[in-house]
Amino acid sequence: MNVVIVGTGYVGLVTGACIATGDHEVTCLDIDEEKIAALSNGVIPIHEPGLDALVEQGVAGGNLAFSTDADAVVPGADVVFIAVGTPAGLNGQPQLDAVFASVDSVATRLGAGATIVIKSTVPIGTNSAVSDRVREVRGDDEISVVSNPEFLRQGAAVSDFLNPDRIVIGAWDEESTQRIIDLYASVIDDSAPRLATDPPSAELIKYAANSFLAVKLSFVNEIADLCEQTGASIAEVTAGMGTDPRIGNAFLNPGPGYGGSCFPKDTSALLRASQGAGAPSRIVAAAIDANRTRRRHMADRVMVHFDAGTTPVVAVLGVTFKANTDDVRESPAIDIVHGLMRAGATVKVYDPEGMEGARRAIGEDPLCGSVEEAVEGADALVIATEWDEFAKLDLRAVSERMKGSMLFDFRNIFDPSDAAEAGMTYYSIGRPIRN
Ligand SMILES: NC(=O)c1ccc[n+]([C@@H]2O[C@H](COP(=O)([O-])OP(=O)(O)OC[C@H]3O[C@@H](n4cnc5c(N)ncnc54)[C@H](O)[C@@H]3O)[C@@H](O)[C@H]2O)c1
Structure with missing residues (x-):
């Protein structure tokens, strides 16, 4: 054709x-x-x-x-x-x-x-x-x-x-x-x-599928928060949940909140459509609200460790909304960078593919040409996107370049004991703090 x-x-x-x-x-x-x-x-x-x-x-x-x-x-x-x-x-x-x-x-x-x-x-x-x-x-x-x-x-x-x-x-x-x-x-x-x-069903399949996945992510993020407050570990909990075929293993990784060009807009669209049709989706409304709040507060998890009025240097690795893309649309990493800047931090940012998008979203100043440049002299390090390149980092070498030793792994890409052995104080999502 x-x-x-x-x-x-x-x-x-x-x-x-x-x-x-x-x-x-x-x-x-x-x-x-x-x-x-x-x-x-x-x-x-x-x-x-x-x-x-x-x-x-x-x-x-x-x-x-x-x-x-x-x-x-x-x-x-x-x-x-x-x-x-x-x-x-x-x-x-x-x-x-x-x-x-x-x-x-x-x-x-x-x-x-x-x-x-x-x-x-x-x-x-x-x-x-x-x-x-x-x-x-x-x-x-x-x-x-x-x-x-x-x-x-x-x-x-x-x-x-x-x-x-x-x-x-x-x-x-x-x-x-x-x-x-x-x-x-x-x-x-x-x-x-x-x-x-029929066309209306096809249209709704797409919105329902994306909204369901967004709900699943928001749910697991809340369970991760509960783990942090109770001493449970999200890795153990999701492993136990995911073996149930009715639940499934996919989309059970906690993180800084969902982003990208689809989930935020598609959940909002489904909510509007459901309200307009007189069948409001309270569950999707809750997922949207939970996700917005989560993304807004991720930077606080870092800044709470520094005295008010101080200006820590924070390295942020990753700006794209997920790995293996250059897309920064609705990226939680960008929210984290803005949150850190608003709280007074000096932010140094690196991403393997997202630098062009980062330039548009956060300007030239915070951008670094490599991981090494970003972490040099940093008081804290944030992993905001789950790039393979970051998961393979030699944490000891990273730690030696940094001034401080706090590592905030918002994508759970490292093994807590590896981070601790490298001399870092390791904060991840839904797992106990290690140092
Ligand atoms: N990005 C995804 O992962 C994904 C997945 C499934 C569905 N979708 C949906 O697919 C659609 C496209 O998403 P995208 O991410 O590819 O968008 P995009 O912004 O990357 O691309 C849209 C393209 O359309 C072009 N364009 C705009 N108006 C035009 C016109 N009048 N004539 C010709 N070209 C025009 C733009 O210049 C741009 O190149 C959206 O509805 C999105 O929700 C996206």
Whole structure:
């Protein structure tokens, strides 16, 4: 098929590169000229493991291209994926301007019989509204609209896309469903269940799945707090919980609170939708509240060890919202840095891939070029992102560079006894303090 992806961000670029591994001609379209120029010159604008090779392969094979010219690429398309951003608006409702701008742009240009697939995460009823809009601007019924939410995780996006747990296809008619099943046939093997449903259910599956995961994380973070107050260890508790298949091992790691471009906005969107529908989700409301409070107070866990009015030097390792991405959107690490600065600390920050985002979020001053530079002379060290590079650090060497010896491991990446042996006073999440 001739496939166009509108929006060449974390989801759109991965979608385009992955679909190009099948029997399809793919063009990724974006309004960001700089991004498309970079991609056309072989420069990948995001950090996502395995993506460079896949893009290179698609371009070399002649079935992956990049463009800003809708007139040139949309008219020949069989299927157009909309993968533009849907950031939270002021009231927590997702902003759909980019979705509808994209729909308007493609609807008039598409040939009869083409399909528009909404891959962006959108509120219940959006596919229906898009369908109405397409009919209105074209004055015909020749274009079908299908919901196909994406479940990839940043940092593992390529393998998640190519080996998904399921493909959700929300359509009003069997022919449209079949078209998307056919599209994926040469891209994703049959082992991933194809879940055919109606568009509103597909839209809610995405929000319910992300909100459930956010609730699970908030829950385990509260259990970790309880461990700290009672002498229990979260590692033991979650090991005991996770062996129950009804609970499962995944998403039981406590931390500084969830972040990223999806969980915060998707939980807010679900809450707004549930309130608007007269079926308010108190559980999701509580998870949002618990997470906000947690993120706001992480810096206090450090500053409480210093006298008021003093200006400790605190090294913070990690700014991205999780490891293996360069994305700092809604990163708890950024909240920690801001919290430390507000409390008077001098902060020194390093991240292997997130420095560009960090520059935008916290400015140039706190940035360091290496772990060594960040920890040099520091009174305390905070691990804010679970990068492998940090987990492999020689803690004794780190400790020798520091002035103080406090290590706040907010991702539980170290063994408490290793930290203690390296001469550090070790504070982690939900585990006893070691020194
Ligand atoms: N990031 C994730 O891990 C993830 C996972 C699943 C679903 N999603 C959802 O996928 C959607 C996209 O997320 P993202 O993280 O890839 O966003 P992003 O911000 O990385 O990328 C969006 C892209 O769309 C482009 N764009 C905006 N308006 C456009 C227009 N009118 N025409 C063409 N291009 C336009 C932007 O320039 C940008 O390149 C969101 O709805 C998000 O919730 C994201």
